[in-house]
Amino acid sequence: MTLVTQNTKPVSVNPLKSSQPLGAAFAYLGIEGSVPLFHGSQGCTSFALVLFVRHFKETIPLQTTAMDEVQTVLGGAENLEEAILNLKSRTKAKFIGVATTALVETRGEDIVGEVASIRQRRAQDLEGTTIAVAQTPDFDGAIEEGWRKAVSATLDVLAEPRGSQAVIPNRINILAASHMTVADVELLRDTVAAFGLEATILPDISGALDGTVPERWVPTTYGGTPVEAIRAMPRAACTIAIGEHMREPGRRLAKLGGMPLVVFDTLTGLKSVDRLMTLLAEISGRPVPAGIRRRRNQLTDAMLDGHFHFGGKRIAIAAEPDLLFALSGFFAGLGAEVVAAVTTTGHSAILERVSAPTVTVGDLGDLEDLARAVGVDLVVTHAHGRQAAERLGVPLMRVGFPIFDRLGSQHKRTILYEGTRDLIFEVANIFQAQLHTPTPEDLDPFLRREREEHHDRSPPAAH
Amino acid sequence: MALQQKIADVFNEPACEKNQAKSEKERKKGCSKPLTPGAAAGGCAFDGAKIALQPVTDVAHLVHGPLACEGNSWDNRGAASSGGDLWRTSFTTDLTELDIVMGQGEKKLYRAIKDIVARYAPPAVFVYQTCVTALIGDDIDAVCKHASEKLGTPVVPVNAPGFAGSKNLGNKLAGEALIDHVIGTHEPDDAGPTDINVLGEFNLSGEFWQVKPLFERLGIRIRASVPGDARYQDIAGAHTARANMMVCSTALINLARKIEERWGIPYFEGSFYGISDTSDALRQTARLLVARGAPVDLTERTEALIAEEEAIAWARLEPYRARLEGKRVLLNTGGVKSWSVVSALQEIGMEIVGTSTKKSTIEDKERIIALIKDASHMFDSMAPRDLYAMLASGKADIMLSGGRTQFIALKAKTAWLDINQERHHPYAGYDGMVEMVRQIDRALSNPVWAAVREPAPWDAAGELHAKSAPSLAQSDVETDRGFARTRKRFATTGVDEMGEC
């Protein structure tokens, strides 16, 4: 079991986290015709918006209830109502996803109650628009938690118990993890379709954040899971939740539909993908399609070719719990060693199973300190890790959110056979690009010894 | 002064041109327009304060609040530093629910300051207030005062919580913090008759380095550039300069005026964007310095330098005239002072089809009208939908704007040039104007515009257009002869011969 420790610094140095409301907005962006709405002061929204735009290089619909100082003190119910009505009339949104911020949560307003009353009082004005509300104060959690709460909130307002409606046998639900890319979602959908099954994926960021250009200006998301499809989710044959953080909404959904829930910790790595394919073959009653079998062979071949570049490498990773778990398993599975692992929250059960000696709940400052102390060959985290990697003099592999200084991060595949294969190549290529011709100093036995002592690189313990 | 008073004071800014035109009552109401919930955009006062001060490179900038304020916004601007990079390291108290409920905010703040001073030994720590910590009543002024005394390092409170107002208000409150706590706290031993400060210059992409040598050529020393590439000590000694130049007219105007009030340093407002503005800035600097006792030949030397530099710049712009003549520009920015850029672009034959005057002063607007001769081409700000419609219908060849509207232009398949905080090219001074034109030319002449505007050869249902699609008959289709030959060649090749495996 991996030891999870909390950093004890009084100050956060170079944050790893993006805020919880941002995570919620992220999930709401995966619903069709939606506008996420932050309940708080306008600055928070502006920051989140800029960060989304920098990552996706897309216009992003995101609005604010624009609370000022006086309204904050008096309570924001009126702002909330006005914002919802304005959004409805201005954007004709089919879905408005409210995410609260620290400001209104500090005051402890009953936002859920307020939204319920707005829905009731303004039923006519809001006809055809669903309003979900997730309580996501910034002083708690990060993207995963916000994402999870938004998905749960969405299911709460849209999905009802299946009752006597018939199960649709070839339909399955997939609750996507917050770290899945646009390409991951597309790949997963196609893979499921190859078994003759139809997947309702929630949230589905592939429609709206994939860089396609609509012919006209759309003030809401223009793709994503349709509201009607979410309503129908309880009728599916099975629910698959990806990542520990999707377990809770998965349970909700499974209960509503009286269907089995299968949780996948990750879909990266040969074993977990094999498990998914087995499940899909079982549900569909069909053999695994030839194309997928081929992909598997490609992956095993990539593992054979790639492992030379992983063996003995020392890796530092900072990511949210489920992504950290997936990546640490990926690196360890190819012979590398995760020697520094930092994450955003200590609450996730998955942390105990991360392939690293310890997991520190902290920031990029901690990652940098840890990496410097033990010596690493590669830093793996989001784009904000660039300063740390530069100071450490090692390459940075960009994963998660935000990635604002590289193009195409949303089109990178990171799951299933293809994604795992691509990841192997990416890492191997990073290392190959670092090719270093040996110098006498490198190989001098005395200098070497000094360096190793400094970095505490002791020989591996005997098994 | 309490925050409320400070804000009222800042709103009452007599040096603000917009304010001068207002009645007493209007002025008291302040510059902030009420926001419409569900239809608001723009940053908060904290954002503005942080923008205004963060480029001070050797200071530790500590944000007091829950994560979002700093966590979602750090390392997001393109200011450049010739010194250390402490300013790019992000510090926040990242308050948890427990800290807030237990009222531990102030204690945590003090410990954070102490930790930073111990680990990084910066010349000063700037502490930024945010909404939640203001709401729960954390007194950052008191904590900073206590910490300064205890730790022997200046700790400067920047009291501009987000909900107090706009980014612009935050800029001004940042200026107040410098006046109250920094400027005048250090006496440099080398003060001279040709020292100046440049206020409101952010050194984006290093652009101040495009103009600093011009001053140095004239023997003028930049005592402090605030905030771009600034050092704490330089700002602390800024009161010894002989003149101030105010760069971005509305951002730090209160700073310039208060420095004048307290230390008698005269200032002028100017810009380094555009050729005539750059010349004007040099001219005005020389004028103020000579009036305060600098050698009189400075005037003459300045004119000589201007004449020389302008001639070079125009000569370098000339080749672009043929390429850019008649091209239509939409200027959608409040940041770069529009009119001077407008005049330079017109000078090389470009047509201005619209310019945003959101942050322009009345005087700026008059100049712009005089230049573009059509007030209807001026707009305060445009809704995304309208902007998209305008660009999609081909009313402009290129838009110059900040990152916020970048993707509107790109979705409308229109060329776009970044002229805001995140841009990668320096546009100041004579060289900067040439650079901007070069970048405009590069953007416009890129072949992608023609390629992406060409529709796909099929309709919405994927049916090929009868006419437009190149038919197979017209294409160069290889006959199977070549194919057969290739196959034959490989037929006899064994695995071992295929490569070194």
Ligand code: SF4
């Ligand atoms: S509005 Fe307030 S809480 Fe939001 S980012 Fe600005 S200072 Fe922080």
